[in-house]
Amino acid sequence: xxxNRLSKTIEAALNxxxxxxxxxxxxxxxxxxxxxxxxxEGIANFLFRHAAEExxxxxxxxxxxxxxxxxxxxxxxxxPNPDPTSVNDCFNKVFEAExxxxxxxxxxxxxxxxxxxxxxxNFMQWFVKEQIEEETMALDLISKIKIAGGETANGDALYxxxxxxxxxxxxxxxxxxxxxxxx
Numbered sequence: 001x002x003x004n005r006l007s008k009t010i011e012a013a014l015n016x017x018x019x020x021x022x023x024x025x026x027x028x029x030x031x032x033x034x035x036x037x038x039x040x041e042g043i044a045n046f047l048f049r050h051a052a053e054e055x056x057x058x059x060x061x062x063x064x065x066x067x068x069x070x071x072x073x074x075x076x077x078x079x080p081n082p083d084p085t086s087v088n089d090c091f092n093k094v095f096e097a098e099x100x101x102x103x104x105x106x107x108x109x110x111x112x113x114x115x116x117x118x119x120x121x122n123f124m125q126w127f128v129k130e131q132i133e134e135e136t137m138a139l140d141l142i143s144k145i146k147i148a149g150g151e152t153a154n155g156d157a158l159y160x161x162x163x164x165x166x167x168x169x170x171x172x173x174x175x176x177x178x179x180x181x182x183x
Contacts, residue, residue, distance in 0.1 A: 042166030
């Protein structure tokens with residue numbers, strides 16, 4: 001008896017997304033290592049934490065595939081992009097990676113909708129919400145570096161930014177929680 005509750009296309013797409021999350025973790029690890037070697041320990045700490053978060057996303061998908069009776073396929077993770085050339089470049093690359101991941105998640109959500117796989121569609125809603133937070137976090141990083149001077153940020157501004165990011169919470173505030181009393 002076939003106990004796999006995932007279509008072959010959904011199973012393949014989930015495995016691809018699992019690899020994409022592992023790749024995202026590698027990207028954050030790479031950028032964190034770059035930041036640390038450049039002396040930005042606070043930025044590195046922030047990025048290292050996000051690398052672990054992306055790996056947790058990978059594990060959520062792995063577990064879901066298994067719980068639905070599917071087969072997890074572990075494949076090679078692509079190498080991360082080249083090191084950033086600056087903090088400004090780093091934050092822009094983080095944003096680009098998150099947008100790419102969002103688009104991949106949206107394709108999986110659409111596929112599950114088209115196939116009427118409501119369990120996968122429901123499961124993927126967590127990732128949709130998570131990507132809103134991830135993109136917001138990346139946009140916040142870009143805003144911070146713009147305030148610090150962007151590509152021409154001086155040492156004092158970068159030092160302050162580095163110290164601020166060391167203790168910045170990992171989760172961005174969701175627009176869904178905003179009220180007139182809590183803007």
